[in-house]
Amino acid sequence: MLNPPPGYAERLDAPGYAAPMTLPAMRGSLGARFVAYLLDILFIFGFSMLLWLAIAVLGVITFGLGWTLFAILPASGVLYSMITVGGARQSTIGMRMMGLRVVAESGRRVDMITAAVHALLFYVALSTFLLWFVDMLFGVMRSDRRLGHDLILGLAVVRAA
Numbered sequence: 753m754l755n756p757p758p759g760y761a762e763r764l765d766a767p768g769y770a771a772p773m774t775l776p777a778m779r780g781s782l783g784a785r786f787v788a789y790l791l792d793i794l795f796i797f798g799f800s801m802l803l804w805l806a807i808a809v810l811g812v813i814t815f816g817l818g819w820t821l822f823a824i825l826p827a828s829g830v831l832y833s834m835i836t837v838g839g840a841r842q843s844t845i846g847m848r849m850m851g852l853r854v855v856a857e858s859g860r861r862v863d864m865i866t867a868a869v870h871a872l873l874f875y876v877a878l879s880t881f882l883l884w885f886v887d888m889l890f891g892v893m894r895s896d897r898r899l900g901h902d903l904i905l906g907l908a909v910v911r912a913a
Contacts, residue, residue, distance in 0.1 A: 838864030
């Protein structure tokens with residue numbers, strides 16, 4: 753097969769992309785996801801503190817102009833998930849500790865934008881009881897334990913191989 757011209761994306765069957773797998777055989781548990789989230793709360797807090805410190809120092813260096821970046825601090829959880837889930841290991845640090853990773857339905861890697869939207873949908877569902885309840889209901893009722901926001905984006909949390 754011909755290589756794509758410069759500027760085009762890599763082929764999906766190129767090295768570095770995971771081979772497709774059957775998701776029901778590899779599904780992750782809801783309990784492991786919950787514990788991973790509790791661990792991630794600690795890591796998000798640490799990430800937010802580092803981000804706050806970096807913005808504070810940048811603000812001093814730029815005579816206050818850099819302090820406008822404090823507006824991104826509420827999105828630090830989404831940024832954390834975007835960097836970690838969209839990265840090479842496909843999981844947050846808490847997920848790694850629990851032996852989980854996020855994949856697309858086809859078994860392929862998740863890109864950073866999809867990882868950020870996945871986290872954003874999770875936090876939106878978490879913000880209201882009714883949405884959270886419906887999201888969790890999907891996970892309890894389905895045999896593959898995929899939550900509502902997983903289904904919307906075509907993702908699954910599976911055991912890391």
